[in-house]
Amino acid sequence: MKTRDQHPMNCNTSRLLIFLILFVGTTLPTLAQKSLSSLNQTLRYSRYSRLSLKIIPIKVNKTTYKLQFQVEKIEENPEFNSFSFTYSMLDSYDEEILSDNTFILTSDDLKYDTERHWVFEKSFEIPESTEISIALFTAIDTRQDDEYFYSTDIKSSFVFDQPNFGAYYANNVGFDxxxxxxxxxxxxxxxxxxxxxxxxxxxxxxxxxxxxxxxxxxxxxxxxxxxxxxxxxxxxxxxxxxxxxxxxxxxxxxxxxxxxxxHEAFPKVKDWDEMVDMVTYISTRKEHEDLMAAEDKKKALDTYWIGLTRNADTAKELIREYFRQVEFANILFTDFKEGWKTDKGMIYIVMGPPQEVNFYLDREVWSYGGTNESSRIRFNFARVKNILSPHYYTLNRSRAYQPVWFKNISIWRSGKMAF
Incomplete structure (x- = not known):
């Protein structure tokens, strides 16, 4: 386990490194002329992400906050030098992200380096009079220029207050x-x-x-x-x-x-009863009622899937992909509900990962398909002030979604993935 004290770097070397990164152009130009609301955060929900980012804030006193910037290593045995990491503290979702408010994190800043995580910790002074303060954590995969983002409000109208305690794994890494x-x-x-x-x-x-x-x-x-x-x-x-x-x-x-x-199997499916519950999104009411009433749920489900696909091998592949979507929804969107039961989880399972994700103070917007503005489908999730979670969202429902929704369900029911 590495700590900051184990990686000394003299002040001149550190300044030179920052100068080179800022002005030679190896890291920050991708953020130029961008604001938090304009960043496409689709990799946050991708099924093929190499990393998962998280920011865990803890309130130390009235004006001091400790932030743990966490990187979960999804890719097997990743090299730290394959990525560049930065953070920004912003006053709004529209504030321009520049070199002046973007700070580099190097291996010397690592608080912990474990089998599953790289962890940085920083403390910040935020005056009591500040109404909005947002932390943005960025990772760039230097091999293919993929950009990963994670942002969280430290203070805003949707945050009652930050807790003055944290939850941790046994190795002192924050629970992420x-x-x-x-x-x-x-x-x-x-x-x-x-x-x-x-x-x-x-x-x-x-x-x-x-x-x-x-x-x-x-x-x-x-x-x-x-x-x-x-x-x-x-x-x-x-x-x-x-x-x-x-x-x-x-x-x-x-x-x-x-x-x-x-349950112990979560985020995967536990049993046949749970599988019956989860096919509700692509089933007719009659189909789902029959599945719920069946004494032998496994046999009923086998009949259901083969009835949709007309082919046992296709049914097996479809089952695997559908419940993989359920698993991802559970990992990504669980709050005080299981992820597959949330509005985001429902859209994710049926529509697939969004092609564009944008965050604003009061909403999160997912975009799908289309080559121009008029042909794109957008799902708007309104942010709701909730004492249990500062990141609770509900879908703005509309009858206009009916054609695309039924189209995707029909694709699933024809034996294909809908994305």
Whole structure:
């Protein structure tokens, strides 16, 4: 494990390196004349990404924030020097990204280098009067110039507050998944005292309505909450029930940490019953009702898939690809719902990975297909202020989506991937 102290670099060498990168043009020109809202962040959701980026903010005091910039190594045995890493602190989604507000991260900045992660840590002073502060983390694959981006609001109208504690794996790397399998543990470290408080929600949330269904989604009349009381930081805490947990250091405050817990096989499918639930997006109501009522779910599913494709080998390939989409949706979009049940997960499964992804303060926009503006399909996900998550989005539904939605479902049902 590498630390910053183990890689000394004198000041002159460091300045020379920064000068060369900034002005010789090996890294930053790709960001010139760009703002956060103009960046295409499609690699964030690609099925073929080599890296996954994450920023984990922790509030140290009223004006000091510690940010852990994490790089998950998806590619097998990646070389650090194959990538260049930078970060920016921005005051809006429209602020121009320039060399003046972009800072390079080198191997000397590594806090941890583990089998699965490269991790950088930086602390920032953000005045209390600041209304918007956004952190942007960028990685460029120098072999083919692929650009990976991850941004998060440190302060904005959609963020109640940042927690003053963090959740960590046993090796001190910040917890960067959207879910935890039941029975696993996390370690919590707090700047606010030895005790944290846990609330447990044993709820199973419903599948979303399709994108052209404009009536409001059903809302549970009652939401059961189990107050689990206090637990100590720096002692591994096990999460043993399926549902979601909300962790706080101060129950009178609005900042906290939400954790979705799932069965042992998650993000993969657990059993035949779950598979029946998940084919709802490409099934007719009658087909799905028959599957739900079948005593032998495996036999019913086999009949269902072969009935769609008319070929056993094609059915096997289609099953593999459909549930691979489900797995990716679970990895990428789980919040307090399983990823496949979220609006983003639903669109991702049926439509495939978006070809363009743009973030704004109040929304996220996915674009598909078309060679010009008039032929492109866009899905707008409105950002909703939510105490459980500062990154909670719901789809702006419209009847205009019906033709493309049914077209893609028809492609799936014909035995082909819809993208």
């Amino acid at each position: 998944q959207n879910y935890l399998n039941v029975g696993e543990s996390l370690l919590f470290k707090s700047n606010g005292g030895p005790n944290l408080h846990s609330f447990y929600y044993p709820i199973n949330l419903e599948v979303p309505y399709p994108p052209m269904e404009t009536k409001p989604a059903s809302v549970p009349r009652e939401l059961q909450v189990i107050d689990q009381g206090n637990f100590l930081e720096l002692i591994p805490k096990s999460f043993d029930e399926i549902g979601y947990y909300f962790i706080q250091s101060d129950t009178s405050a609005r900042a906290g940490f939400v954790l979705k817990t799932a």
